[in-house]
Amino acid sequence: MSTTPRLRNMRRPRLEGSGRVRRDPRAERLYCGEPAGETLSARGLPRRDPRAWYAAGPQANGRVRIDRSQRPGSASVAASAPLRAAEPALKTVVIAEPAFWVLAVPDLDDGRLSAHDRDVFGGARLLAADGGAVVAVCFGPAEGLDLAGADRVLQFDAAVFAGYAPEARAAAVAAVIATLDPRHVLLPDTPIGGGDLGRRLAAQLGETAAVRVQKLSAGEAIARGNGGRSDYHMAPPRLLLLAPEAADPLGGVRHEALALPVPELDTPTRLLDRGLLAIDPNSVPLAEADFICSAGNGVHDWSAFHAVAAALGATEGGSRMVCDAGLLPRHRQVGASGTLVDPRCYLAFGIAGAPQHLQGITRCERVIAVNTDLHAEMVKRADLAIVQDAQRVMPALTRLIEEKRHGA
Amino acid sequence: MALDIAVLVSVGRHPASARNRRAVLDARALELALNVPGANIHLIHAGDADEPALREYLGMGVERLSVLGVPAHADVLPVLVAHLKALRPALVLCGAAAEQGAGSGELPYRLAAALGMPIVPAVAGFELHGGRAQLAQALPRGRRRGVEAALPVLLSVDRAAPEPRQSAYARAQRGQIERIAVPAAPLWQPPGEEQPARKRPKRLKLISGSGAERMRAAQGAAASAGKGQLLVQPEPAAAAQAIYDYLLSEGILRG
Structure with missing residues (x-):
């Protein structure tokens, strides 16, 4: 009992530290907008705090910069500004009464504008520069047409235009051409999409199209022909x-x-779309594969890996490690020293993400990673990252797909 | 009754040696026709009958080649339309584009429009059942789409079709070339001033910023850095469900 008063009188710095409101004069100066690092001394002379620039934290480009402008307050202004400048509001161009029309017919593969589609809209804007308006003719819903440069949108949503319906689409575009009488009609020259549709239109209208246009300006189009040996x-x-x-x-x-407003049409359908055919995904070269399921050093259960790739209908790929070990053939290697792949989706099991491997999947839009390491580069790169052992996830995924397939 | 298949062939040109040869795509079209059992194949060319490269098609196993005698640089469309209207084949096969001349790939479409046939491009294979053709169409990324059409139909063939068989020299020499006189055809006009093709520079993607940012952009991380969904130590079933839902929502798997 005799020790208690003494303890009570003792200073206990940890308790004090937690209970007391501590002041940080440097942070307070920054908060009040007072010039950081610039104070007046007792004698009234300006004093510069050499540590203030550091306390202000990182500035432009995430780097700590020393303010040498000698202006009082500039450091604090920079510090209180957001690290990244806000996106400037985009100007909306309004063409209320167009002098003429230019049609652009994007492919919209998977319902998205491809880079090629955006180029087509860019070309349409070039040709519509002097007072014309660009009309996007879309089959199915599309996003981002305003940013691509479409002034008007004609969206055909009827079921006859879904899937492979080139005859119905050509009839629809021909009907639009008949009503709007556009000065130009632009399509991407893709083998099954715009190239097919455009040549159908040319045959239907009895006109000669400029095909494989390499360069387009307001006054000139450079088409390619003669087996790729001549420019016209x-x-x-x-x-x-x-x-x-x-x-x-x-x-x-x-x-x-x-x-x-979308016109009502009577459309021919002599071709029936029977949907995608089942093909052996491993017969497709890795560079052309649509969906790749890839294994790295974290995969030990190879039968489970082959089973999940087969269940998903994905082409198999691997990292350098597994191809070096002979677990997958060399032509299945993804990366800078293997194949630079371009699938719609890349599913990586047990891949940490070496820089060379990430270079191989630069062009992938969607990446899913399953890895035990939270800090792996692949996990940072992925759109869906799962920190779990691949050996446990692979059979679970196979089971789930089998269940859904048999249940449906 | 045997099925009549017309195969339209042209003279190709080797990209390295610049010598005339059988056109790659037309040879594939002929290969598809040769694989139809019991078919009556009509091999048709419009141009110079004395061109030695034409015999390479005969070497693939066809007895006879009909040559519509039009001069060089003539528009072959009216001649072909007239010949095919008389022949009335159930199936017309041709390559997607010629290797010499305009080669714009428009001829099959104009021909189909003139003959009133449907046309299917990029055919990789087909089967015929009771007056209907079940076609496999080659899509990008190695995918195939099933398309069904009633005969008669015009099919154009691209590089996804099976490799053509070798041409046998003796057979090529034995084969007959039938010369068919046709009325004078109008000359083909190039669509503009013709110049040798110039290789165009690829568009550069300029990435500014620090070295670390450029490295990240080179690895493709810049676009999606920090945007992804992260699941830490989920149950395997939950992880599988998350992957499945993602694949469904992005249209990679179909439910």
Whole structure:
């Protein structure tokens, strides 16, 4: 009992530290907007705190910069500003009464505008520069048409236009051409999409299209022919099928993308779409594969890996480690020293993500990673990252897919 | 009754040696026709009958080649339309684009429009059942789409079709070339001023910023850095469900 008063009188710095409100004069100065690092001394002389720039934290580009401007307050202004400048509001271009129309028919593969589609809209804007308006003719829903440069949108949503329906689509575009009488019609020259549709239109309208247009400007189109050995320089005709990168995509402005009324059509259907055919995914070269399921050093259960790839219908790939070990053939290696792949989706089991491997999947839009290491580069790169042992996830995924398939 | 298949062939050109040869895509079209059992194949060319490269098609196993005698640089469309209207084949096969001349790939479409046939491009294979053709169409990324059409139909063939068989020299020499006189055809006009093709520079993607940012962009992380969904130590079933839902929502798997 005799020790208690003594303890009570003793200072206990930890308790004090937790209970007391501590002041940080440097932070207070920054908070009040007082010039950081610039104070007046007792004698009234300006004093510079050499540590203030550091306390202000990182500035432009995430780097700590020393303010040498000698202006009082500049450091604090920079520090209180957000690290990244806000996106400037995009200017909306309004073309209320267009002098003429230019049609752009994007492919919209998977319902998205591809880079090639954006180039087509860029070309359409070039040709519509003097008072014209760009009309996007879309089959199915599309996003981002305003940023691509469409002033008006004609969206055909009927079931006859879904899937592979080139005859119905050609009839629809021909009907639009008959009503709007556009000065130009632009399509991407892709083998099954715009290239097919554009040549159908050319045959239907009895016009000659400029095909595989390499470069487009307001006054000239450069088409390619003669087995790729000749360029034909011409004034842009009505129908233009554009190769990738024939024109630059639009940037920094927004167009209205107002919906136009869609005409009712009587469309022919002599071709029936029977859907995608089942093919052996491993017969497809890795560079062309649509969906890759890839294994790295974290995969030990190879039968489970092959089973999950087969259940998903994915082409198998691997990291350098597994190909070096002979667990997968060399032509299945993904990465800088293997194949640079371009699938729609890349599912990586047990891959940490060496820089060379990540270089191989640069062009992938969707990456799923399953890895035990939370801090792996692959986990940072992935759109869906799962920190778990691949050996446990692979059979669970196979089971789930089998269940869904048999249940449906 | 045997099925009549017309195969339209042209003279190709080797990209390295610049010598005339059988056109790669037309040879594939002929290969598809040769694989139809019991078919009556009509091999048709419009141009110069004395071109030695034409015999390479005969060497693939066809007895006879009909040559519609039009001069060089003539528009072959009216001649072909007239010949095919008289022949009335159930199936017309051709390559997607010629290797010489315009080679714009428009001829099959104009021909189909003139003959009133449906056309299917990029055919990789087909089967015929009771007056209907079940077609496999080659899509990008090695995918195939099933398309069904009633005969007669025009099919254009691209590189996804099976490799053509070798051409046998003796057979090529034995084969007959039938010369068919046709009325004078109008000359083909190039669509513009013709110049040798110039290789165009690829568009550069400029990435500014620090070295670390450029490295991240080179690895493709810049676009999606920090945006992804992260699941830490989920149950395997929950992880599988998350992957499945993601694949469904992105349209990679179909439910």
